[in-house]
Amino acid sequence: MVDILMPALSPTMTEGKLAKWLKRPGDEIKSGDVIAEIETDKATMEVEAVDEGTMHEILVEEGTEGVPVNTIIARMGGDEVAAPKPEVKAEAPAAAAPAKPEAPATPAPAADPAYGETKPTTVREALREAMSLEMRADKDVFLMGEEVAQYQGAYKISQGMLDEFGPRRVIDTPITEHGFTGMAVGAAMNGLKPIVEFMTFNFAMQAIDQIINSAAKTLYMSGGQMGAQIVFRGPNGAAARVGAQHSQCYASWYAHCPGLKVVAPWSAADAKGLLRAAIRDPNPVIFLENEILYGHSSECPVSDDFILPIGKAKVEREGSDVTIIAFSIMVDLALKAAEALAEQGISAEVINLRTIRPLDIDTIVESVKKTSRVVSVEEGWPFAGIGSEIIATVVEHCFDWLDAPPVRVAGVDVPMPYAANLEKLALPQPGWVVDAVKKLF
Amino acid sequence: MAAAPQDKSRKPRKPTESMDRDELLAAYTTMLLIRRFEEKAGQLYGMGLIAGFCHLYIGQEAVVVGMQHAIDTGDEVITSYRDHGHMLAAGMDPKGVMAELTGRSGGYSKGKGGSMHMFSKEKGFFGGHGIVGAQVSLGTGLGFSNWYRENDRVSLTYFGEGASNQGQVYESFNLANLMKLPVVFIIENNRYAMGTSVERASASRDLSLNGVPWGMPSFSVDGMDVQAVKAAGEEAVAHCRSGKGPFLLEMKTYRYRGHSMSDPAKYRTREEVQKMRAEHDSLDSAKARLLELGLDEAGLKKIDDGLKAQVQEAADFAQASPEPEPGELYTDVLVGG
Numbered sequence: 001m002v003d004i005l006m007p008a009l010s011p012t013m014t015e016g017k018l019a020k021w022l023k024r025p026g027d028e029i030k031s032g033d034v035i036a037e038i039e040t041d042k043a044t045m046e047v048e049a050v051d052e053g054t055m056h057e058i059l060v061e062e063g064t065e066g067v068p069v070n071t072i073i074a075r076m077g078g079d080e081v082a083a084p085k086p087e088v089k090a091e092a093p094a095a096a097a098p099a100k101p102e103a104p105a106t107p108a109p110a111a112d113p114a115y116g117e118t119k120p121t122t123v124r125e126a127l128r129e130a131m132s133l134e135m136r137a138d139k140d141v142f143l144m145g146e147e148v149a150q151y152q153g154a155y156k157i158s159q160g161m162l163d164e165f166g167p168r169r170v171i172d173t174p175i176t177e178h179g180f181t182g183m184a185v186g187a188a189m190n191g192l193k194p195i196v197e198f199m200t201f202n203f204a205m206q207a208i209d210q211i212i213n214s215a216a217k218t219l220y221m222s223g224g225q226m227g228a229q230i231v232f233r234g235p236n237g238a239a240a241r242v243g244a245q246h247s248q249c250y251a252s253w254y255a256h257c258p259g260l261k262v263v264a265p266w267s268a269a270d271a272k273g274l275l276r277a278a279i280r281d282p283n284p285v286i287f288l289e290n291e292i293l294y295g296h297s298s299e300c301p302v303s304d305d306f307i308l309p310i311g312k313a314k315v316e317r318e319g320s321d322v323t324i325i326a327f328s329i330m331v332d333l334a335l336k337a338a339e340a341l342a343e344q345g346i347s348a349e350v351i352n353l354r355t356i357r358p359l360d361i362d363t364i365v366e367s368v369k370k371t372s373r374v375v376s377v378e379e380g381w382p383f384a385g386i387g388s389e390i391i392a393t394v395v396e397h398c399f400d401w402l403d404a405p406p407v408r409v410a411g412v413d414v415p416m417p418y419a420a421n422l423e424k425l426a427l428p429q430p431g432w433v434v435d436a437v438k439k440l441f
Numbered sequence: 442m443a444a445a446p447q448d449k450s451r452k453p454r455k456p457t458e459s460m461d462r463d464e465l466l467a468a469y470t471t472m473l474l475i476r477r478f479e480e481k482a483g484q485l486y487g488m489g490l491i492a493g494f495c496h497l498y499i500g501q502e503a504v505v506v507g508m509q510h511a512i513d514t515g516d517e518v519i520t521s522y523r524d525h526g527h528m529l530a531a532g533m534d535p536k537g538v539m540a541e542l543t544g545r546s547g548g549y550s551k552g553k554g555g556s557m558h559m560f561s562k563e564k565g566f567f568g569g570h571g572i573v574g575a576q577v578s579l580g581t582g583l584g585f586s587n588w589y590r591e592n593d594r595v596s597l598t599y600f601g602e603g604a605s606n607q608g609q610v611y612e613s614f615n616l617a618n619l620m621k622l623p624v625v626f627i628i629e630n631n632r633y634a635m636g637t638s639v640e641r642a643s644a645s646r647d648l649s650l651n652g653v654p655w656g657m658p659s660f661s662v663d664g665m666d667v668q669a670v671k672a673a674g675e676e677a678v679a680h681c682r683s684g685k686g687p688f689l690l691e692m693k694t695y696r697y698r699g700h701s702m703s704d705p706a707k708y709r710t711r712e713e714v715q716k717m718r719a720e721h722d723s724l725d726s727a728k729a730r731l732l733e734l735g736l737d738e739a740g741l742k743k744i745d746d747g748l749k750a751q752v753q754e755a756a757d758f759a760q761a762s763p764e765p766e767p768g769e770l771y772t773d774v775l776v777g778g
Contacts, residue, residue, distance in 0.1 A: 142589065168589060174619065179578050179612025186582020189567055190517065192589060213572050214579060221558035223551035224773035226567070258774050282776035 002051055004074040006060070006067045009038060009045045012240045012292050016040045017065045018073060023055045029076060036062075036073070041124070041295040042156050053077050106296050107335035109267040109352070110316045118269075121300035123293045126268040127157050127233075130275035131195060133304060135165055138193065141279055144171040144184060145197030145234075154199045155235065155294055181207035181232075185214045188228035188284075195279060198234035201250045201288065208253075215284040216259030231278045233287035236264070237328065237379050238427055240292065244415035247423075249380030251327070254286040255357040255389070261310055262356040264288040266331040268300035270354055273308030281310060288356075290329045313360035315367065319349035322373040322437050325364060325390055327353040330377045330428065337377075337433035346437060356386060364390065365397045372403040373440040377433055382410035404440035409433050451676045453660060456668035459675065460510065462734045468510055468667050469727045470744055472502035475526040476724060477745075477752045478535055479698075482525065482542055485756060486702045491542045494571075495556045498526035500697035503723035504629055505530045507670025508597055511678050517587075519567040519580040520599035522557035523629075523696075527599065531564040535751060539759035547762030551769055574607030576600060577626070581613040584624035584687070595623045595681045602648055603634020611651075614687070618655040623681035625674070626652070628691045629664065635700040636708040649691035657689050664692030665721045668730075695721065 006016065017039040023029055034046045035055070054077040060067055067073065121129075135141045142165075147154045149162040149172040162170045173180040177198065184194040198204045204211065211232060219227035238247035255262045261283055265271040271289070278285040300306075316331060317338050326334040331352045338348035349367050353360065368374050374394050376387035387408035394406055412426040453459075460468060479497045486495050498505070501523075509518075509530040520527045528538050533549065541548025541559050549559040557571040567583060570576040580598025587594040604610060605628050617624045628648050632639050645651055649661035658680065662673040670692065677688035695717045699706040706714075728741060 174615060176612040176615065178609045179581070179616050182575060182578020182609060183582040183585050183613065183616055186519070186567070186579035186584075187586040187589065188582070189579065190583050190586035192586050209572055209575060210578060214570070214575055218558075218560075218568070219776065220773045221550055221554040222560040222568070222773075223549065223553050225550070226560045226562060227776055261775070 001056060002053065002076045003072045004035070004076055006069050006071040006073050007038070007047060008069045009040050010042055011242050013040045013069060015066050015068045018060050018062055018067050019044060021058060021062045025055050025057060027055045029053055029055055042154075051076065106298075107332055107339070109269060109298050110314065111299070112269065112301070115269070115301035115306050116303050118299035118301050120297045121268040121272070122295055122297045123265070123268050123271045123289070124155070124157055124295065126272035126300050127275055127289065128159065128161065130272045130279070131158070132161060132164065134276055134279040135161075135169060140191065141193045141195065142169040142171065143195045143197060144173055144180060146173055146175055146199050148172060148197050153197075155291065157294070158197070177203050177206035178210065182210040182214065184230060185210050185228050188215070188230040189218065189226055193229045193279065195231045195233060198232065200246060200291070201234055201236040202246050202248055204232065204234070204250070211254075211260075211284070211286075212257055216257050219283075220259060227282065228284050229282045231275070231285045231287055233275070233278075234289060235291040235294075236288035237290055238411075238416060238423075241418060241420065241423060243418045247416035249378065249411070250286075251288060251356050251378065251380055252385045252389075255386060259284065260357065261285045262288065263310060263354065264327040264356055265354065266293065266328055266352050267298045268296070269298065269306075270308065270314075270352070272300055273306055274310065274354060276307045277310045280307075285310070288328060293329055308354070311355045311358045311360060313354055313363040314352045315349060315363070316352045317348065317350040319347040319371065321347045321371055322375060322440060323349045323351060323364070323367040323371045324375050324377060324433060324437070325351045325353060326377040327356060327386070328379070330379055333428055333430050333433060334377050336430040337437070340430060340434050341437055344438075346441070348437065359389065359393065361393055361397060364393060368394050368398050369401045372401050373437070374402070374406045375409060375433060375436045375440070376406070377409045377428060379411050379427060381413050382408055383413060385410055407436045407439065409436050451658070451680060453669070453672035453676050456666055456672050457730070459668045459672035462731070462736075464510065465668065465727060465734070466731060466736065468506050468671075469724070469731060470748070471506045471509070471530055472667060472724055472727065473745060474535070474748050474751070475502045475506070475529050477748045478529060478539070478755070479525060481752045481756050482539065483698065483702065485539075485543065485759070490760060491556070492544070493555055494522065495542065495702045496523040496700065497696070497698045497702070498523055500717070500722075501629060501631060501664065501694045502526055503667040503670055503727070504627070504664045504692045504694050505599070507667040508625075508627065508674045510671045511674030512595060512597060515565065516594050516678075517565045517567055517580075517583040517596040518599070519576050519583060519596065520569070521573065521576055521601060521604065522569070522571050523601070524557065524559065524569045528559055528561070528564075528566055528569075531561065531566045533559075533561050533564050533566060535755040536758040539755040540762045543759040543762070544764065545759060545762035546765045546769070547758060552765040553769065553773065574600060574604040574609050577604065577607070577610045577613045580626075581617050581622060581624055584617060584622035584681075585620070588620060588622050593623075593682050595625060595678050597625050597627060599627045599629055601634060602628055602630040602632070602639045603637070603642060605648055605651060606642055614652050614655045614657060617687040618652075618657055621684060621686035623684075624687040625677045625681055626657075626687060626689045628689070629694055630691055631694050631696045633696070633700065633708065635704065638708070649689060652687075652689040657687055659689035659691065661691045661693065664694035665723045665726070667723055667727055
């Protein structure tokens with residue numbers, strides 16, 4: 001008897017929906033036969049058998065959602081010639097991926113009654129909704145990028161948008177970042193309002209000249225005559241197990257440059273409210289998303305008028321002993337650390353920056369004056385990172401209120417390793433934040 | 442996809458038929474304005490009134506003036522840093538251009554852009570770009586915006602033969618042909634990318650064929666003959682306007698001065714430059730044709746005198762205009778602060 005396991009079908013998949021069985025108990029299975037369809041958060045994938053034999057028993061019925069990777073979903077009666085053991089792999093490359101470390105439930109954002117009725121929304125849906133709302137309202141707004149249209153988005157952000165807006169406004173580009181970024185900036189100079197999706201920000205390095213030299217500087221160089229209303233968006237930072245060239249945080253790269261705004265949402269409300277603001281902003285905006293957060297769900301205002309201001313941070317958790325400042329997925333980490341600290345009698349305030357440039361100095365300073373201690377948390381490298389900027393700002397604005405030297409928590413100063421254990425060692429963990437905080441007392 | 446190096450359905454008119462006497466006179470006047478303007482800019486640079494990089498257009502005047510005669514109001518123009526001629530041809534005020542060169546508040550960018558960075562939305566001039574080749578993708582975006590809006594405007598995207606070795610130029614060729622964008626790509630082949638001759642930099646021996654893999658039609662044009670430029674340009678523009686996608690023009694031209702003011706130009710002989718000036722100068726040939734068409738020396742001299750006065754006025758303005766207020770340092774970084 002051979003176990004068939006729920007396969008991991010993408011680098012960040014931890015669970016999926018068993019959409020359909022194509023083989024039933026008693027059916028003969030040949031190597032290469034499609035035995036099931038599985039829906040990940042990105043796509044519906046066909047699972048092929050590697051071994052031959054007879055389907056013996058189905059353990060997870062079709063339609064079951066949230067099946068963890070590596071769960072036994074069926075058993076197959078083995079041929080004598082079947083592979084000796086152990087598991088039947090559905091998709092060879094990823095089937096053996098270890099189950100994700102037990103993730104405690106994702107922390108929820110602080111309630112924000114000011115924006116009215118909410119509903120659980122994934123970051124992915126929130127981004128899509130933001131773009132769709134803005135595109136309905138303004139015909140000069142369009143989306144372009146690799147696989148945004150017919151493929152429905154490499155990460156399904158733009159799913160359905162081609163149908164609604166048509167191929168002139170949801171535009172598939174060839175893999176040509178430098179060229180299509182320059183083209184989008186040129187279109188923006190002529191008054192259009194492009195949203196450029198980078199499949200990941202790693203690929204935007206091909207186009208960084210156009211982002212900095214053309215988009216960010218032209219307004220100044222033209223004495224205010226001609227700027228670029230344009231959003232550059234896509235996943236930033238580490239996903240999972242994708243190695244050094246695909247795991248990097250660009251926050252400090254772009255935040256360094258005058259002429260750009262840099263936004264990094266965490267929750268679904270952040271994603272919807274800030275992306276709408278970014279699309280309406282008359283300046284070039286770098287919108288740093290996070291692949292792991294796409295599937296995360298949180299309460300998001302349903303109102304079509306909901307929009308958040310760029311440049312304003314949010315206190316996600318109030319506290320009195322220490323201020324933890326984070327952005328994007330590191331807000332998760334900061335909140336988990338705050339929870340752990342609370343158990344040890346330390347009251348931590350957690351600030352979700354939301355916007356990196358312009359930095360909300362007021363919110364930071366107000367909090368630090370209250371807590372007298374500060375820890376910054378980022379996934380990127382420490383040297384000349386966002387933490388450096390936050391701490392310099394704190395020292396400049398409220399040095400006299402500090403009871404301890406500020407501390408940075410950041411990713412380890414190495415290219416991202418592939419090995420699971422090393423990758424885990426390279427990325428900030430809640431424990432790092434807890435330890436950093438405890439040193440301040 | 443069939444390679445279409447030359448669009449057989451299109452043939453430029455005979456150069457002499459592309460402009461009548463009045464139009465040729467107007468083109469000659471603009472070319473001479475550019476020449477006189479650039480001579481004055483060179484002079485002001487020598488006096489220390491203009492600083493930094495300053496790339497003169499002397500020798501190449503026929504290219505931009507001929508092309509400007511091939512387009513309509515509302516069409517867009519974008520180029521690299523050798524841009525003074527493009528701005529004057531587009532109808533921008535020589536005073537504002539010269540004052541930008543001197544870094545004064547009366548300049549097109551309030552003194553904050555300099556020689557390489559000027560713009561005029563009103564005149565359809567989108568800069569003025571300092572990174573070699575970047576304007577090619579941006580110009581493709583201007584064409585994209587016309588495609589998106591479904592108007593019938595066309596963008597002229599200029600670049601040098603040196604830029605034609607940049608990868609993003611071919612990314613842009615691909616995008617423009619794929620999407621059928623109305624862009625006329627214009628290679629101003631002046632033979633030298635700074636000090637490197639085209640033979641030493643490009644494996645392609647006929648730059649007009651550089652769009653062939655994408656099926657882009659093209660002409661190779663005598664860029665020292667303003668009427669030939671217009672004749673080719675009007676065909677290229679008509680092709681784009683009809684929705685057939687981009688067109689490539691290679692303008693064979695020559696710059697008489699160094700790459701920039703600080704270029705000693707040791708990579709070519711004085712004789713080579715002299716020969717071009719003596720035998721192929723665009724102003725000389727246009728003038729000869731105007732004389733054939735019945736104009737007289739005295740009349741042309743009068744035009745020249747008028748232009749010299751206009752350029753002197755621009756130079757005076759550029760020196761009298763105050764430097765930008767210190768507070769300007771902080772403006773125009775972002776819209777709305």
